[in-house]
Amino acid sequence: MNIQTIGVIGAGQMGAGIAQAVATGGYRVILYDIKEEYCENAKEKIYASLKKRAEAGKITTDLVENTIEKINTTEDLKQLGICDMVIEAVPEVLELKQSIFKELGTICRPDAILCTNTSTISVSQVMSECTMKERCAGMHFFFPAPVMKLVEVIRSNDTTDATVSVIKQVASYIGKTAIECKFDTPGFIVNRCLFAFLQEALHCYEDGIATIEDIDTAMKQGLNHPMGPFEMMDMSGLDIYPHACESLRELPVTTWECCDSVKKLIEEGRLGRKSGHGWYDYK
Structure with a gap:
């Protein structure tokens, strides 16, 4: 699938950062929020961020202008209907996210890829009311999104291989390293x-x-x-901590019993660097 235009829902700290990363990578962006002033504020912050990087010699001034030109804003969610891909980055409130994806299922083209940037909420729950579940997945950026290289790609219960492949391609194109969480588990990989x-x-x-x-x-x-x-914790914001803990509560409590996978490696003589083999091979 040829992705050209990416919608970003939410012009807050993460949404603005994702919009910047995506636009810098060369995609056209439509940034949505419920008020145009939120989008304009985000665009001003993106410009300031890019300008600061240019002054530090990390990017060219041409890239600053080209990136800003690629970002359009709207307060009408229906405008995202032309997007090839949409990334949601609203607050971590399940009901809010569910309502957005329910509406996206009626707005977006049947071949569009729909992603949530949730850091802890079940992707399957977020997408539960969307009619395009097979084309939905988690695409979790890390703060600050323009700088951090990692993106987690999380499968819901319905996500297809083709959907995962497209998201990984987009992540690679904007200079990110994509890792795959093979099923929808609380906290995914990094936060778990x-x-x-x-x-x-x-x-x-x-x-x-x-x-x-x-x-x-x-x-x-x-x-x-x-x-x-x-x-x-201070950098991320302490207010998100209780929400993350609540999402992770269903995981079993970690014990200090040595895991079977480690015991198996020891039995096989795979002791790590000292033996030339462990989880990885060093010879």
């Missing part, structure tokens, strides 16, 4: 791993084991992380 890490950091703090500063320092200097867990 991340929030287990964040929760343990919080327990260390709340149990009085260490200060937030020392925990952040431990992770940065001990594990070479670019920022600590508390710095990361």
Whole structure:
């Protein structure tokens, strides 16, 4: 499928960032929000972001102007009917997302690809009232979207291989690395791993084991992380944390029992770099 025009729903922090990333990658963008002023504010922030990158020598001034020219805005959702692909990036409220995809199912062409940027909500639930479920999937960008290279592609219960293939192609075209979450699990890949890490950091703090500063320092200097867990939570916004935890509650609690897959590798003599083989081969 030849994707040329991509709709982005939601002109907030993530939506604006996705619009910038997509337009910079060469696609035409229609940015939608319920008020035109939200879209115009987003476009001004995109221009400021691009201009700052140009001043730093990271992109050309021509690319700044070309990117802005590719972004059109609207407060009429029906205008997204011409899009080859739509990416939703509204607040993490299930009912809101469901209503959007229900309407998109009547607005968009039957061959359009519909994506949600949800970070924790079940993709299958988000798409439950859409008539085009086989062409729906999760396309989860990371903050800040123009900079972060990773995109998670999440299958719903109905997503086809062809849909996943198109989304991966688009991600590659805009300079992102796409990874596939093979079924719709809470937290997908990154947040399922991340929030287990964040929760343990919080327990260390709340149990009085260490200060937030020392925990952040431990992770940065001990594990070479670019920022600590508390710095990361502040950057993402603490208000999203309870919603993410609620979505992850149905997962089984991690135990300290050694996983069978690790035991199997040890039995096979695959001990990691020291033996030349572990999860990966090093010879």
